[in-house]
Amino acid sequence: MERRENLAPMDPAEMAAWLRQQAQALGLSRIALAPAEQVPQHRLFxxxxxxxYAGEMDYLCRDAEARSDPRTLLHQARTVLCAALSYAHDPPAAQDGVPRGRIARYARGPDYHWVLRQRLRALAARIVERVGHPVACRVCVDTAPLLERALGARAGLGFQGKNTLLITPGLGSYTVLGELLLDLELPPGDPMEPRCGSCRACLDACPTGALVGPYQLDARRCISYLTIEHRGPIPAALRSHLSTWVFGCDVCQEVCPYNAAGRTGDPELVSGQPDPELRALLRLGTAQFRRFVRRRALRRVRRAQLLRNVAVALGNAGGPADVPALVEALGEREPLIRQHAAWALGRIASRHPEAKGSALQALRAALATEEDPGVRAELAAALGEQEP
Ligand code: B12
Ligand code: SF4
Ligand code: SF4
Known part of the structure; x- marks a missing residue:
C-alpha cells in the first residue's frame, strides 16, 4: 500500500469528518460512530x-454473552463505526397474472454480506493509509455476535422502530447494517431515541401477529423466520398468512411512513428483475437451485426449505394450472416438500371445483404408497377437508 508519511495528523473531529467523506465515496449510504463499550440494551436481548422468542435460532443463545460488548470481538476496539447501506426499491410488477413468489427486497440482488464487507474493508484500508500506522480493526456484517441495531441507535445512525428495525431518517429502514471495530478514539454521535410517536402501522399490518408489542418480535411467528431460518414444517395455522412470500417478508417496512419516499438504494443491491414464477420455482432441480441462489442471500435456505415455501405460496395463490407441478412435487425425495405439496393441493381443490378431481385423485394415489408419517398425516388432512 502507498505510504503517505507527509499527511498532517488529524484531530479526532477532523478524522470523523474525513471518515464520513471516505464512506460516502465508497458508496456507504450513511455512517455514525459509537464508543466500543457495554451495550445497555443487552438486558432486553x-x-x-x-x-x-428466538425459536430455533440457537446461535443467538450460544454467543449471547459476546453480544453485550463489542470488545469481546476485538479487545483493543475503542470505536464502532456503524454503516447503513440502502437497498430500497420497488420490485417491478409483472402483468401476466402468473402467481409469483415474493422475495424480500434485501435478498433480490447480489448477497449484501459480500458487497458491504468489501466496502468496509476498503474503508479500513484507507484509514490505515491515512493515519500512517497499523490500526487494529475488524469488519462485521450480520453474522458476528453484535447487537447491530442497538449499536446503530447508540451511534445515532438511526432509531429502533416499533417493528424493531433501525430506521435512518432520510434513508428509511430498507438498509443493511455493518460495522468496523476500530482501535481509534473518535467522537461518538448522539444516541437516537425512538421517533414512531403514536404510529402503530407495522403492528397492525403484520400478517402473522409476530409483532406481539412495540419493539417486541416473536420470531416464531415471523414470516422472515418461518421462510428462512425455520427448517421443519411450517405450522399449519400460519400457512395461509404467508401469502406468496417465499423468502423473507417486507410487510412491516412497506407500511412504515419512513419508507414512503420511494427512494432507490445502492445500484449493486437493487434488482430490476420481477419476482420468479412459483410454478418454475417448484420445478427447480438441484443444479438449477444452486444456480438460482448462487452469490445471493438466498443461499441461506436449503432447496427443500425453498420448495416448502413455494408449495405454501401456491396453496395460497395457485389455481388449476398449478396442480400438475404440485402433483410432481408429491414425488419429491424430501418429505418436507411432499408434505406442503399435499397441503397446497387440498387448498387449491377447496377454492377451485374444476381442479378438485385431479387434485383428490393425486392425493389418494400418494396416500396409497406414502410411508412417511408426517406426509401421510398431511395427505389425510388434505383429503379429509374435501371428503366429509
Ligand atoms: C436474528 C435476526 C433476525 C430474526 C429475528 C429478528 C428480530 N427482530 O430480532 C428474524 C429471522 C425474524 C429476522 C428478520 C429480519 N431481519 Co434480521 N437479523 C437478525 C440478527 C442476526 C440478530 C438480531 C437480534 O439480535 N435479534 C434479537 C432482538 C432482541 O434484537 P433487536 O430486535 O435488536 O431487539 C431490540 C429491541 O427489542 C429493543 N427493545 C426492546 N424493548 C424496547 C423498547 C424501546 C423503547 C426501544 C427503543 C427498544 C426496545 O432492544 C432489543 C435489544 O437491542 C441481525 C444481525 C445482528 N447481528 O444484529 C439481523 C438484522 C437485524 N436483520 C435484518 C433484516 C434486514 C431483517 C429483515 C428485514 C429481512 C426480511 N425482509 O425478511 C427481517 C425483519 C423482521 C423484523 N421486523 O425485525 C437487518 C436489519 C437492518 C435494519 N435496518 O434494521 C440486520 C441488522 C442484518 C444486517 N446486518 O443488516 N432477523
Ligand atoms: S417481517 Fe413480516 S411477519 Fe415478520 S414482523 Fe415484519 S410484517 Fe410481521
Ligand atoms: S410503521 Fe410506524 S410504528 Fe412501525 S416502525 Fe414505522 S413509524 Fe414506527
Missing amino acids: AAWLAAA
Whole structure:
C-alpha cells in the first residue's frame, strides 16, 4: 500500500469528518460512530431470549454473552463505526397474472454480506493509509455476535422502530447494517431515541401477529423466520398468512411512513428483475437451485426449505394450472416438500371445483404408497377437508 508519511495528523473531529467523506465515496449510504463499550440494551436481548422468542435460532443463545460488548470481538476496539447501506426499491410488477413468489427486497440482488464487507474493508484500508500506522480493526456484517441495531441507535445512525428495525431518517429502514471495530478514539454521535410517536402501522399490518408489542418480535411467528431460518414444517395455522412470500417478508417496512419516499438504494443491491414464477420455482432441480441462489442471500435456505415455501405460496395463490407441478412435487425425495405439496393441493381443490378431481385423485394415489408419517398425516388432512 502507498505510504503517505507527509499527511498532517488529524484531530479526532477532523478524522470523523474525513471518515464520513471516505464512506460516502465508497458508496456507504450513511455512517455514525459509537464508543466500543457495554451495550445497555443487552438486558432486553436477554429478556427476549428468555421469552423463547428466538425459536430455533440457537446461535443467538450460544454467543449471547459476546453480544453485550463489542470488545469481546476485538479487545483493543475503542470505536464502532456503524454503516447503513440502502437497498430500497420497488420490485417491478409483472402483468401476466402468473402467481409469483415474493422475495424480500434485501435478498433480490447480489448477497449484501459480500458487497458491504468489501466496502468496509476498503474503508479500513484507507484509514490505515491515512493515519500512517497499523490500526487494529475488524469488519462485521450480520453474522458476528453484535447487537447491530442497538449499536446503530447508540451511534445515532438511526432509531429502533416499533417493528424493531433501525430506521435512518432520510434513508428509511430498507438498509443493511455493518460495522468496523476500530482501535481509534473518535467522537461518538448522539444516541437516537425512538421517533414512531403514536404510529402503530407495522403492528397492525403484520400478517402473522409476530409483532406481539412495540419493539417486541416473536420470531416464531415471523414470516422472515418461518421462510428462512425455520427448517421443519411450517405450522399449519400460519400457512395461509404467508401469502406468496417465499423468502423473507417486507410487510412491516412497506407500511412504515419512513419508507414512503420511494427512494432507490445502492445500484449493486437493487434488482430490476420481477419476482420468479412459483410454478418454475417448484420445478427447480438441484443444479438449477444452486444456480438460482448462487452469490445471493438466498443461499441461506436449503432447496427443500425453498420448495416448502413455494408449495405454501401456491396453496395460497395457485389455481388449476398449478396442480400438475404440485402433483410432481408429491414425488419429491424430501418429505418436507411432499408434505406442503399435499397441503397446497387440498387448498387449491377447496377454492377451485374444476381442479378438485385431479387434485383428490393425486392425493389418494400418494396416500396409497406414502410411508412417511408426517406426509401421510398431511395427505389425510388434505383429503379429509374435501371428503366429509
Ligand atoms: C436474528 C435476526 C433476525 C430474526 C429475528 C429478528 C428480530 N427482530 O430480532 C428474524 C429471522 C425474524 C429476522 C428478520 C429480519 N431481519 Co434480521 N437479523 C437478525 C440478527 C442476526 C440478530 C438480531 C437480534 O439480535 N435479534 C434479537 C432482538 C432482541 O434484537 P433487536 O430486535 O435488536 O431487539 C431490540 C429491541 O427489542 C429493543 N427493545 C426492546 N424493548 C424496547 C423498547 C424501546 C423503547 C426501544 C427503543 C427498544 C426496545 O432492544 C432489543 C435489544 O437491542 C441481525 C444481525 C445482528 N447481528 O444484529 C439481523 C438484522 C437485524 N436483520 C435484518 C433484516 C434486514 C431483517 C429483515 C428485514 C429481512 C426480511 N425482509 O425478511 C427481517 C425483519 C423482521 C423484523 N421486523 O425485525 C437487518 C436489519 C437492518 C435494519 N435496518 O434494521 C440486520 C441488522 C442484518 C444486517 N446486518 O443488516 N432477523
Ligand atoms: S417481517 Fe413480516 S411477519 Fe415478520 S414482523 Fe415484519 S410484517 Fe410481521
Ligand atoms: S410503521 Fe410506524 S410504528 Fe412501525 S416502525 Fe414505522 S413509524 Fe414506527
